[in-house]
Amino acid sequence: MKIEPFEMERMQSTWENLVEYDMSESGVRPLTLRELGSMGFDIQRALDMPLGYSQSNGTLELREKIAAQYPGASVEHIEVTNGTSEANYLLALSLLRDGDEMALEVPNYMQLWGVPRSLGAKINKFTLRLERGWEPDWDEFEAAVTPKTRLVYISNPNNPTGSVLSRESMERIVARCEKTGTYLLSDEVYQGAEIDAALTGKPTPSFWGMSDRVIVTSGLSKAYGIPGVRIGWIAAPPKVISECWTQHDYLTIGPNKLSDWVARTAVDPANRAKCYARTGEILRANLPKMREWIASFNGFLEWREPAAGAMALIRYRSEIPSYELCERVRKNQSTLIVPGSHLGLEGCIRVWMGGRDEYLTEGLRRVGAELKTI
Ligand SMILES: Cc1ncc(COP(=O)(O)O)c(C=O)c1O
Known part of the structure; x- marks a missing residue:
């Protein structure tokens, strides 16, 4: 390739x-690590932890904690990965084949420009327009998402605009994906990094649960402020997760054991709130x-x-x-x-x-x- x-x-x-x-x-x-220590990460105990392989799709405890963030999800809906980037990569490997079409929101984090093209997929772009408050150009969107489209990739909140889609736009995107039978991959790694969420009490809503075509990726790198542990995840229907786990076995086997532990501390609801508050x-x-x-x-x-x-x-x-x-x-x-x-x-x-x-x-x-x- x-x-x-x-x-x-x-x-x-x-x-x-x-x-x-x-x-x-x-x-x-x-x-x-010291700040994580003050959130309950036991640094002394970590010193005696045997550095073996970890559970390759994420420890049960970590998957339970992540699943709890996604209403209706169980551990079967979650795969823990090496960063959100591996999560996105596994999804491209699992869902796209030579000749498939994919729709890409631009501007964006361009990982899912290069990877799908290397797999032989054709990319149709649709643009977020500054003059429309960074909402999608709907003519381009409708031309890009057709019954031939296997996957749509968006980041919400978006990198690089920092914009968040309106509820109407979210519904319109999901409705189109349902109509065309397309998977929607919403990369939500910036969710929780809202600038005034603490003031308004309204974090970015997730696409999770809006349709069984919805897949969400996220991780610790942005809103949590912990990119160095390289922990991300996929929330998706179990049959998609099962495909991703197969790819994961070949690619990196699984996430780092120490990182899985750090992540269990970070995603704990009280600590997550602290991380988001610090970011804000x-x-x-x-x-x-x-x-x-x-x-x-x-x-x-x-x-x-x-x-x-x-x-x-x-x-x-x-x-x-x-x-x-x-x-x-x-x-x-x-x-x-x-x-x-x-x-x-x-x-x-x-x-x-x-x-x-x-x-x-x-x-x-x-x-x-x-x-x-x-
Ligand atoms: C939208 C988006 N997704 C994924 C990533 C990669 O994140 P991670 O560090 O979790 O692999 C980035 C990094 O900038 C990003 O902006």
Whole structure:
């Protein structure tokens, strides 16, 4: 199988540890083991844990805790994976065959651009439109999702716009998938990273339960702030889970034993609430700084404030290609940001806003210094 490079991930993994300021992230600054210790993770006991293989689809206890987040789900509906990325990969491997069609929402995290194409699937895109508050272009959506479509992939909250679909849009997407017999994969890894959820008490609703065509992926990397343990999961009908487990046996066997344990602590409802609250606090502190910084460009930069996630998708008024712009920022300012072209939308950059105050201030100063030269 021939696979194209995953441009955004490769640019990040090439440079993120070499630049002075990595402003390319999309989650909040990570939690430490000590912080997890204060949530009940027993570090002393972990020292004596034999580092054997773990239960390959996730320990029963972890699957029970995850299933409890999805009404009507049991452990048979859950597969624990190495990050949300492995969850998405397993689903593509399980559901797509050469010649199949798939619909992809753009802009997006482009993993399910490269993987389906490597399997021989054809991708039909539909666009989220800034002028419509990042709601889908329905003409494109209807053309992209037909009885030939095997799978639709969306991220909600969306990477990179940070937008959340309205209830009407959710219902319209599900209704179309039911009519065409298409699986809907809703990647909800940013669910819980809402910027004002604590104020409104309304986290992003899940697609889970809206139809038996719905599959949800998620994980600890974004809203929980624990990407380094590499734990994600799939919630899906048991027959889909069974296919994914088969693929999992071949790919990585299963998740890391220590990570499964960390995850059991993190997904415990009281701790989950603490992680989400911490994420929300960081984002609420940083959002005004990002707002102010964008406004200081007097219309050269434009955005729609994100509802969730630690990233700002910013449109700039220049013809310079986004990759070229980001390379200039990297080379001249030793600062990494993400070009819109790596997210399926040219003319934009994605800038991180999940770091500490001083880091954000200096990172933005450097990006701004370069922007002012164009
Ligand atoms: C929408 C989306 N899905 C999945 C991933 C990968 O997440 P994980 O670290 O859980 O593999 C990302 C990472 O940026 C993402 O934005």
